[in-house]
Amino acid sequence: MTAAAKPYHHGDLRAALVAEGLLLIEEQDADDLSLRELARRVGVSATAVYRHFPDKAALMAALAGEALTRLAAAQRAASERAGGGSAGFSATGAAYVRFARDNPGLFRLVFAHPVTPGHAEKSNDEAMTMLKAGAAALTPPGTDARVFALRSWALAHGLAMLMLDGQVQVDDATIDRVIDVTMSG
Amino acid sequence: MTAAAKPYHHGDLRAALVAEGLLLIEEQDADDLSLRELARRVGVSATAVYRHFPDKAALMAALAGEALTRLAAAQRAASERAGGGSAGFSATGAAYVRFARDNPGLFRLVFAHPVTPGHAEKSNDEAMTMLKAGAAALTPPGTDARVFALRSWALAHGLAMLMLDGQVQVDDATIDRVIDVTMSG
Numbered sequence: 001m002t003a004a005a006k007p008y009h010h011g012d013l014r015a016a017l018v019a020e021g022l023l024l025i026e027e028q029d030a031d032d033l034s035l036r037e038l039a040r041r042v043g044v045s046a047t048a049v050y051r052h053f054p055d056k057a058a059l060m061a062a063l064a065g066e067a068l069t070r071l072a073a074a075q076r077a078a079s080e081r082a083g084g085g086s087a088g089f090s091a092t093g094a095a096y097v098r099f100a101r102d103n104p105g106l107f108r109l110v111f112a113h114p115v116t117p118g119h120a121e122k123s124n125d126e127a128m129t130m131l132k133a134g135a136a137a138l139t140p141p142g143t144d145a146r147v148f149a150l151r152s153w154a155l156a157h158g159l160a161m162l163m164l165d166g167q168v169q170v171d172d173a174t175i176d177r178v179i180d181v182t183m184s185g
Numbered sequence: 186m187t188a189a190a191k192p193y194h195h196g197d198l199r200a201a202l203v204a205e206g207l208l209l210i211e212e213q214d215a216d217d218l219s220l221r222e223l224a225r226r227v228g229v230s231a232t233a234v235y236r237h238f239p240d241k242a243a244l245m246a247a248l249a250g251e252a253l254t255r256l257a258a259a260q261r262a263a264s265e266r267a268g269g270g271s272a273g274f275s276a277t278g279a280a281y282v283r284f285a286r287d288n289p290g291l292f293r294l295v296f297a298h299p300v301t302p303g304h305a306e307k308s309n310d311e312a313m314t315m316l317k318a319g320a321a322a323l324t325p326p327g328t329d330a331r332v333f334a335l336r337s338w339a340l341a342h343g344l345a346m347l348m349l350d351g352q353v354q355v356d357d358a359t360i361d362r363v364i365d366v367t368m369s370g
Contacts, residue, residue, distance in 0.1 A: 112350050147362045150353065151340065154363060158343025159335070165297050168335065177332045178339060
């Protein structure tokens with residue numbers, strides 16, 4: 001059986017392509033990732049890949065969507081573990097930093113890699129939904145809710161990027177202490 | 186007179202190369218910048234460039250050094266305008282964000298672009314000096330000084346990167362409100 005003839009049901013192949021794409025994006029720069037290479041790794045023809053992802057942007061959008069789903073799940077779980085409220089909101093920030101540390105390629109794809117405007121908008125929408133919900137409830141008196149949300153995002157995003165770009169080395173306990181939106185120490 | 190014969194005194198040529206390098210780094214990705222292109226732009230031979238910068242890493246280090254000098258000057262000026270103290274420290278953070286916005290190529294070169302360990306160390310040292318000095322004096326009671334310094338840096342860095350990567354659009358007044366290390370609103 002040739003690679004191109006490997007039997008995949010339509011939905012299964014899409015899932016397999018996304019799964020392999022998630023691995024590939026951690027192995028190499030998104031710029032270098034090609035649909036052809038993805039086809040080779042999954043063992044199907046390029047034509048079979050194009051049926052699911054007509055171009056690279058379509059694949060990147062699918063990977064970004066999967067990344068946001070996973071990030072949101074990690075943030076929800078962290079918030080619940082922390083018991084919600086202010087501690088839960090800080091925990092969602094720390095979960096954002098840990099997601100970046102553990103999935104640098106995916107994180108850059110969603111939040112740092114230059115993307116098409118449409119794609120960026122989607123990312124912003126989804127990433128900001130939980131943030132705004134948490135921020136709105138926790139914004140200190142006298143502070144603009146948008147400013148508070150932006151400050152919280154900037155804090156987590158900045159620590160994530162400083163870590164990914166090798167500017168600082170931060171252990172798990174320090175992540176929690178830095179990403180304390182209540183700023184109580 | 187051929188380009189290669191253009192007369193430069195030794196020190197003047199170095200300054201001209203750095204000045205042109207600062208322009209080039211805003212025009213294109215640092216990865217694509219070459220000493221050969223720099224030579225062509227300044228109108229000297231590649232050999233003349235190599236006399237000052239034996240390789241690209243040497244040029245990048247010189248540009249990063251110049252960037253840090255300019256950033257420090259902008260931060261000092263902003264702190265003085267704000268009257269020092271807590272407001273002055275917040276102003277240095279806002280100046281960091283504005284420097285990133287106005288010099289994205291240089292900013293990425295220093296803080297975001299993957300660099301050699303030695304270079305990164307130098308960047309960290311210089312960038313962190315003013316931050317640590319300001320942070321030490323302003324760290325709230327019960328907060329670890331390193332955590333406070335890191336939080337302040339992460340906040341400014343995060344807003345800068347979100348702006349540079351097109352995730353948020355933030356006007357000047359909002360920069361000041363987000364980068365308020367006293368978090369008083």
